Structures are given as structure tokens and as C-alpha cells.
Amino acid sequence: MLKIDNLKVSLEEEDKQIIKGLSLSINPGEVHAIMGPNGSGKSTLSSVLAGKDGYVVNNGTVKFDGSDLLDAEVEERAALGIFLAFQYPIEIPGVGNMNFLRTALNSQRKTRGQEELNAADFLKLVRSIAKDLEISDEMMKRPVNVGASGGEKKRNEILQMCLLEPRFVILDETDSGLDVDAMKLVSRGVNNFLSSSRSFLVITHYQRLLNYIVPDFVHIMVDGRIVKTGDKKLALHVEETGYKDFLQLGKEKH
Amino acid sequence: MNHVNTSDWYDSLRRELESNSLSIEKVSRRSEYWRKSNLDIVSDFVQDTSQIDLSQLKGTCLFEPDLTVHGDIMKLGSEESKSVLSIMDVITDEESFAKNYFGRLEEKSQKLIPRPLARDNSLSPKVGYAISFSDSFKKPLVIHNRTKTSASNCFQRNLIVIKDDVEATIIETGNNLSVFNSVTEIYLGKNAKLNFLDLTGQNNIFPKISHKFCDLAENSTFNHFGLRLNTKATRTELELHLNGHGINTSIANVSLINKRDHFSDENVLINHNAYECKSRQVFKSVLENDCTSIVRGKIYVAPEAQKTDGYQSSRSLLLNDKSKFLCKPELEIYADDVICSHGSTSSSLDKESLFYLLSRGVRKDKAKEMLIAAFISEALDEIEDEDIKSALSHYIDNWTSSFFHE
Numbered sequence: 001m002l003k004i005d006n007l008k009v010s011l012e013e014e015d016k017q018i019i020k021g022l023s024l025s026i027n028p029g030e031v032h033a034i035m036g037p038n039g040s041g042k043s044t045l046s047s048v049l050a051g052k053d054g055y056v057v058n059n060g061t062v063k064f065d066g067s068d069l070l071d072a073e074v075e076e077r078a079a080l081g082i083f084l085a086f087q088y089p090i091e092i093p094g095v096g097n098m099n100f101l102r103t104a105l106n107s108q109r110k111t112r113g114q115e116e117l118n119a120a121d122f123l124k125l126v127r128s129i130a131k132d133l134e135i136s137d138e139m140m141k142r143p144v145n146v147g148a149s150g151g152e153k154k155r156n157e158i159l160q161m162c163l164l165e166p167r168f169v170i171l172d173e174t175d176s177g178l179d180v181d182a183m184k185l186v187s188r189g190v191n192n193f194l195s196s197s198r199s200f201l202v203i204t205h206y207q208r209l210l211n212y213i214v215p216d217f218v219h220i221m222v223d224g225r226i227v228k229t230g231d232k233k234l235a236l237h238v239e240e241t242g243y244k245d246f247l248q249l250g251k252e253k254h
Numbered sequence: 255m256n257h258v259n260t261s262d263w264y265d266s267l268r269r270e271l272e273s274n275s276l277s278i279e280k281v282s283r284r285s286e287y288w289r290k291s292n293l294d295i296v297s298d299f300v301q302d303t304s305q306i307d308l309s310q311l312k313g314t315c316l317f318e319p320d321l322t323v324h325g326d327i328m329k330l331g332s333e334e335s336k337s338v339l340s341i342m343d344v345i346t347d348e349e350s351f352a353k354n355y356f357g358r359l360e361e362k363s364q365k366l367i368p369r370p371l372a373r374d375n376s377l378s379p380k381v382g383y384a385i386s387f388s389d390s391f392k393k394p395l396v397i398h399n400r401t402k403t404s405a406s407n408c409f410q411r412n413l414i415v416i417k418d419d420v421e422a423t424i425i426e427t428g429n430n431l432s433v434f435n436s437v438t439e440i441y442l443g444k445n446a447k448l449n450f451l452d453l454t455g456q457n458n459i460f461p462k463i464s465h466k467f468c469d470l471a472e473n474s475t476f477n478h479f480g481l482r483l484n485t486k487a488t489r490t491e492l493e494l495h496l497n498g499h500g501i502n503t504s505i506a507n508v509s510l511i512n513k514r515d516h517f518s519d520e521n522v523l524i525n526h527n528a529y530e531c532k533s534r535q536v537f538k539s540v541l542e543n544d545c546t547s548i549v550r551g552k553i554y555v556a557p558e559a560q561k562t563d564g565y566q567s568s569r570s571l572l573l574n575d576k577s578k579f580l581c582k583p584e585l586e587i588y589a590d591d592v593i594c595s596h597g598s599t600s601s602s603l604d605k606e607s608l609f610y611l612l613s614r615g616v617r618k619d620k621a622k623e624m625l626i627a628a629f630i631s632e633a634l635d636e637i638e639d640e641d642i643k644s645a646l647s648h649y650i651d652n653w654t655s656s657f658f659h660e
Contacts, residue, residue, distance in 0.1 A: 050613050053605065078615035092607045094628025100611070103624065108615035143628070144610075160614060 001199050002026040002049075002069075002168055007060035008224075009041075009048050017058065018044040020224035026168070029196040033210055034203050035235060036221035037243045042203045043087060045221075046172040049201075050084040051077050064168070078104075079111035083166035085157040087173040092144040097156070100144050101126060105163055129162045133189050150177035158189040169193075170201045175209035187212030207239035220246045263353040264345040271357060271376050279368035287367060290548055290580050292487040292517040295433075295461040296371065319398030323381055323410065323428075338395075341382035341411045351386050352413055359439040359467035363493045366523060372465045372491070375437040379411030382436070386415040391422045394449075394642065399428035410436040418443035418471075423639065427453040434462040442474040444498065449638065453481045453646075454488055461487040472498025472528070479637050480507040481646070482518040483653055489519040494533070496524065496559075501531040506636035507549075510626075510650070512542035512573070512657055519548040526559040526592075537568040538633040540626050541577035552584035553594055560589045566596040571603065571629050623654050 002025070009019040018041045026032050036042050048055050049062065051074035062069040064080060072080065092100070106116040117125070130140055133155045145153050154174055161169055171190070175183055190200070190213050202213055210218070210232060218234040219226045220243070227249040228234065238246075260268070281288050281296045321338055322329040344352040360372050383397065399410070416422055420443070442448055454462065462485065468476055482488050494503055509518040524533045539547035553564040570579035583596035603625055611621035630650070637643040 052609055052613075073618070074609065074612035075615050075617055075621075078613055084613055086610070090606050090610050092610065092625075092628060094631040095607075095611075095624050100614070100616075100624070103620060104611070104614035104616050107617050107620060111615065111617075164614065 001028050001065060002201075003061075003063045005061045005063075007045075007048075007062060008058040009044060009055050010058055012054045012056050018055075018224055019048070021060070022221075022225055023060075024219065024226060026199045026201065028167075028199055030217065031194070031200040031202065031213065031215045032217045032219065033215035033235065034201065034219045034221050034226075035205065035207075035238055037247070038205075040221045041224040042221055043172055046084055046170045046201075046203055049077075049170060050074065050082065075107070076111070078164070078166075079108045081165075081167035082170070083161050083164060083168070084170045085154075085161060085172060085174050087176060089145050089153040089157050091146045091148070093146050095144050097140050097142055097144050098126070101160065101163060104160070108164060126159075126163060129159050132192070133159050133162075134185060135159060151179065151182035154178055154182065154186055155189070158186050162189060162193060167197060168199050168201070170203065171213075172203045173205065174202075175204055175206065183209065183212060207235040210235045220249075222246050222249065260345050261348045261350070261353070263348065264356070267357050268377060271361065271373060275370075275373050275377070278364055278370045278373055280370050285368065287521070287550075290546075291489060291519050292461070292546070294487040294517075295463050295489050297461075319396045319428075321383065321395065322398045322400055323383065337385065337387075339384045341379055341384050341413065344384045344413070345379065350384075351415065352384050355413055355415060355439060355441055357439075359441075359469055359493075359495075360437055360465070362495070363465075363467050366493070366525075367491075369465060369491060371435050371463055372437050372467075375409045375411055375435050375465070378409055379437075380409045382411040382413075384413040386417070387420050387422045388417045390420050394423035394425050394451075394639075396425045396427065399426065399434075408432045408434050410434065412436065412438040414438065414440045414448070416440075416442050416446040416448055416474075419445045421447040423449040423451075423642075425451045425453065425642070427451075427455070433460050434464075436462075436464045438464070438466045440466060440468040440476070442468065442470045442476060444471045445473045446471070447475040447477075449477045449479075451479045451481075451637070451642065451646075452490070454485050455481075455483050459486050461489075463489045463491070465491045466493075468492075468494045470494065470496050470498070470501045470503070473500040474498070475502045477504045477636065477638065478506070479633075480505075480520065481650070482507070482509040482511065483650075484511055484513045484516055484657065485509075485518055486513075487517045487519075489521070491521045493523045494525065496526050496531040496533070497528055499529040499531065501528065503531075503533045504536075504636045505534070505551075506536045506633040507538070508630045508633045508650070509537075509539040509541075509547045510630075510654065510657070511539070511545040511547065513545070514543045515545065516543075517546050517548075520550070521548075522551040524551075524553050524564065526553065526555045526562045526564065526589075528556075528559055530561040531559065532563040533565070534636070535566040535568075536633045536636055537581075538630045539568075539570040539579055540573065540629065541570060541579065542573035544574065544576040544578075546578045546580065548580045548582075549598075550582045550584075551596070552586065553596075555585075555587040555589050555592055555594065557588040560591045562589060562592040562594065564592070564594040567632075568596075568598045569629075570600045571626065572600055573603065619655070623651065626654050627651055 004024045007022045010017040220228040344350045537549045549568040551566045555562045568581045579600045581598040
């Protein structure tokens with residue numbers, strides 16, 4: 001589904017390479033976790049996959065279903081089925097949450113050549129997802145994320161995911177700022193959404209999220225590269241010993 | 255020169271106003287009040303209008319008119335408009351209610367800021383309406399300007415008197431196809447309330463200046479909302495006198511301008527002359543294609559106006575590098591127990607917000623439109639009537655989607 005080959009990325013505004021030759025292949029139905037210390041390039045990878053400005057791809061390719069993802073506009077990537085759950089979901093005062101959700105859903109449906117959902121069907125759908133995620137009506141009526149707690153914002157991200165039904169989901173440190181109860185709720189939302197045709201890339205610092213969202217593969221990212229790949233036991237190892245063993249591996253790869 | 259037989263009271267007033275006109279500073283680049291403005295407003299502006307089909311110009315007429323003001327005539331439409339008088343009839347009537355009001359606020363306004371074009375208007379009104387509300391109107395009175403005249407200037411003169419405890423809403427809209435100079439004098443009695451919406455649309459291809467002067471008695475409310483959609487050169491001068499305690503006022507304006515070198519210029523002076531009054535000013539401008547928006551808002555607080563609450567916010571969204579937002583907030587305060595604040599910002603579209611919307615699949619033009627709507631929503635929220643707000647909001651969204659797309 002997603003194939004990244006020797007990707008090198010630097011920042012647009014300064015001559016600094018963040019991703020230094022990353023390769024990764026993700027098949028339908030797989031859950032991959034990327035762990036790594038601060039500054040290893042994990043969030044840059046998620047931003048580049050979603051199409052955020054401010055980065056220059058110096059080398060490498062990213063194929064999604066065989067076609068070049070890096071050529072597509074941000075909104076086209078979303079319509080292809082790529083979804084980034086933000087580490088810090090932003091507040092957009094003045095844009096109503098419901099209006100935003102309906103516009104997003106119908107824009108994607110239109111791009112895919114599907115019929116737009118009418119107001120009644122949309123309401124029914126969004127309410128049932130909100131109920132599962134314990135998101136109140138009051139929160140749904142607010143402008144996007146305005147006045148929401150960290151946990152509410154993350155739940156809103158998962159609601160968007162469930163509504164838009166992407167095929168490839170990047171969870172960028174979705175566990176940050178969540179208490180145990182909120183993490184369980186968010187993980188339940190994700191686990192209900194798993195399917196043989198969907199893939200996940202879970203970016204996290206800590207192993208604890210992976211207790212709830214169990215990965216098929218765990219990759220350790222250091223200094224812009226994947227230095228070690230394993231199964232969920234690798235995450236447990238990191239939890240015990242930290243990243244120090246892998247920092248050395250990062251240096252050796254230079 | 256007037257070609258009608260005007261009343262003795264008007265003739266006497268006119269002589270008085272004419273005799274002290276010379277002391278009013280003229281419009282020029284040297285004047286502090288015109289330094290940054292577009293002087294097309296006072297130039298001999300000529301544009302060929304022969305090709306323009308008036309029936310195709312809907313402007314901002316999203317509300318059915320009760321009253322239509324053409325260049326030199328006024329047509330009454332609905333039942334509600336029957337109590338509206340023509341200003342030309344009023345100034346010929348020796349016993350008109352207007353004789354205690356006409357020209358008084360214009361004259362008072364000259365003491366604070368020179369307003370030479372308002373004086374020209376007082377000396378030669380050509381058309382306009384006079385309304386004295388003694389009962390509340392159930393629905394808004396919609397006034398539609400449809401002026402197409404070869405004359406270089408159309409002077410419209412209006413008078414609105416709202417008696418104690420009466421509420422009214424006036425929506426002024428339409429197209430004008432001539433240089434337009436209007437003066438509206440407004441008197442609000444005790445506990446009276448006026449909502450005034452001044453909707454100036456994209457078909458105002460000629461320069462337009464409107465003056466509104468308003469005297470408010472205790473516990474009255476005046477809400478003014480201005481909309482400027484691609485106006486060629488529009489200048490508004492609003493002056494409010496808060497003369498009794500407990501007065502509430504709100505002045506809000508939305509300027510959406512993306513036709514090259516088009517212009518809006520909003521000038522507000524709020525005089526807090528009494529105890530415990532509240533005034534709010536909210537200005538939002540969205541500018542593209544080297545357009546300019548000016549906001550000059552002053553709050554004056556007299557020594558006796560303790561417990562004044564004055565707020566002013568003026569913000570712009572600049573969609574290209576050469577568009578300009580020129581803002582001059584002023585506070586002049588002589589009382590010590592007051593809350594007065596002002597803030598002004600200019601920014602481009604927030605990249606993070608745009609990315610967030612795009613990353614959910616919202617098309618770029620739609621995302622931009624949503625962020626523009628979000629930006630102006632604070633000003634629209636100043637409109638109390640939900641039906642009017644919703645109609646306007648819908649209208650603006652449609653307009654934005656056709657004019658601000660990439």
C-alpha cells in the first residue's frame with residue numbers, strides 16, 4: 001500500500017536534513033509503529049506524508065498504491081485515503097465543527113466521484129461515532145477544537161478518522177497529553193477501525209500506547225533513519241533500556 | 255441653488271450654514287482626515303454607464319425593498335413605507351417635524367472634525383427620506399438605492415427620529431451609478447433602539463461617501479452594521495453622541511475587497527458624554543489585489559462619562575503583499591473610572607489552519623472561504639437579528655466563493 005524508498009528530507013528554510021535515507025514498506029491490514037527519541041524525524045515523516053509545506057524532498061520516492069504520493073496536493077492525498085491524526089490538533093475559531101466535518105466528508109466523496117451525504121444522513125452518522133467516543137453534543141457544536149481539552153481534541157481526531165474512513169492512518173503521538181482513560185477510549189476507537197484493508201503508522205515515544213494498539217512491526221528511528229525493526233517485543237525492550245543502544249546504531253549507519 | 259420653494263426655517267438654516275461653511279477645512283491631502291483616503295470621492299469621477307443594464311444589477315438587494323430611492327425620486331412600496339416622507343417635501347413644509355432636527359447634528363459634527371462634504375449636502379439636498387417612528391416596526395424597513403444619473407453628484411439627505419421606547423430596524427442597500435454623497439441624521443429617544451444595516455455591494459462602481467450622525471438619549475441602543483463588497487471607493491463617517499446614561503452602541507463593519515485598487519474607508523467617532531455607557535467597534539477587512547482598507551476609530555470620553563466601557567477591535571486579513579490596511583485607533587479620555595481598549599492586527603491566512611482543513615480533504619478554495627468566513631464572523635455576530643444575520647452570512651459565503659477563489 002505505502003512504499004517509502006530511501007527518502008531524504010530537509011527543512012525548506014534552513015539547510016538541515018532531517019530524514020536521511022528512510023525506507024519502509026507497509027501492506028494492507030498492517031499496523032506499524034515508529035518509536036524514537038526526540039528530534040529523530042518522526043513528526044517530519046508524518047508531515048511529509050500528509051503534504052505539509054516547509055519541507056524539501058531531496059531524494060527518494062513515496063508510492064501509495066503504486067502512484068507517486070509526493071506529487072499529490074494535500075487535499076488529494078486525503079481523498080486517496082491518507083489521514084494524519086495530529087499531535088497537536090489546532091483550534092479554528094469561527095469554523096463550526098459540524099460544518100467542517102460535513103464539508104470535509106462531502107469534499108472527499110465528491111473527489112472520489114461519490115454522491116454527497118445529505119444533512120440527515122450525515123447527522124445520523126456523526127452522532128453515532130461521537131457517542132462511541134463519548135464526545136458531547138456541546139463539543140460538536142463548538143468551533144473546531146475551540147475550548148477543548150487535550151483529550152477532547154484527540155478524540156475529535158479519532159472521530160474525524162472514523163467519519164472519513166481513510167485507508168492509511170498516521171497517528172502522530174496520539175498518546176501525548178492523554179490520561180489512561182482517554183488513551184483507552186482513543187485506542188478502542190482505533191481498534192474498532194482496524195481492518196484487513198487498512199494500514200496504520202503509529203508514531204510514539206512510549207511503549208504504553210502499544211499495549212492498547214498492538215503493532216505488527218516496530219521500527220526504531222534515530223537521526224532520520226530506521227535503525228532497527230522488530231515486533232512488539234522491541235517496544236518492550238525500549239521501555240526497559242531506553243534508546244541508548246540505538247543511538248550508537250544511528251552513528252554507525254553514517 | 256434650490257429649485258423648489260423651500261420653507262422659511264430651511265432657508266434660514268441654509269443661510270446660517272452657508273455663512274460658516276468657509277471655516278470648514280476642505281478635502282485635501284494635507285488634511286489629517288483625508289491624508290490616506292482615496293480622493294476619487296471628491297474628484298469629477300466619470301465612468302461610462304451606458305452599457306450597464308440596471309435590471310442585471312442586484313447588488314446586495316437580498317431583502318425586498320419597502321422603499322426605492324432613485325437619483326431624484328423616491329418610490330414607496332410596502333405598507334410599512336407609507337409613513338416615510340420625502341425630504342424634499344419636508345424642507346418645503348413650514349410645520350414639518352423636521353425643523354427641530356434637520357441640520358443640527360451635521361452642524362454639531364463640524365465642531366470636532368471638518369466634514370465639508372456633509373455641509374455641501376446640507377446646502378443642496380436632492381433626494382432622501384424622513385421618518386419619524388412613533389411605533390415599533392414589526393419588520394425591517396428596507397431602503398433600496400437605485401441611483402443612475404448623469405449628474406456628477408447625487409446628494410441624498412435622510413432624517414430618522416425614533417421616539418421614546420420605540421424599536422426599529424432599517425436596511426439600506428442597492429446600487430448607485432453616480433458619485434454619491436449621503437447624510438443621515440438620527441435621533442434616538444429614551445429607551446429607543448435602532449438597528450441600521452448599511453449594505454454596499456459590488457455594483458457601487460462609483461465613489462460613495464455616507465455620513466451618519468446620531469444623537470442618543472438615555473438607555474437607548476444603536477447598532478450599526480456595514481458591509482462593503484468590492485466597493486470602488488467608499489468612505490463612511492459615523493459620529494455618535496451618547497448623551498444619557500445606560501446607552502449601548504455597536505458599530506461593526508466587514509469589508510471584502512479584491513478588485514484591483516478598490517477601497518473602503520471607515521471613520522468613527524464615539525462621544526461618551528454620560529455615565530455608564532457602552533460602545534463596541536468591530537472592524538474586519540479581507541483584502542486582495544492591492545486593495546486598501548482604512549479604519550479610523552476614536553473613542554472620546556468626557557469628564558462626566560464615568561464607568562464608560564469602550565472597545566475597539568480592527569483586524570485585517572491580507573491575501574496579497576500589496577494590499578494595505580491602515581488603522582488609526584484613538585482614545586481621548588478625561589474620566590478616570592473607565593474601561594477602554596483597542597486592538598489592531600493584520601495577518602495572512604493562517605497556514606496551520608489551512609493545512610488542517612486541506613488534510614481532511616477540504617478543497618483549497620473552500621478551505622480559504624471557510625477561513626475568511628471564520629475571520630469575519632466576529633463582526634457578523636454583532637447583528638442581533640438571527641434571520642438577518644443568517645441571510646447575510648449566506649449571501650457573503652456565496653459572494654466569497656465566487657470572488658476569492660484561486
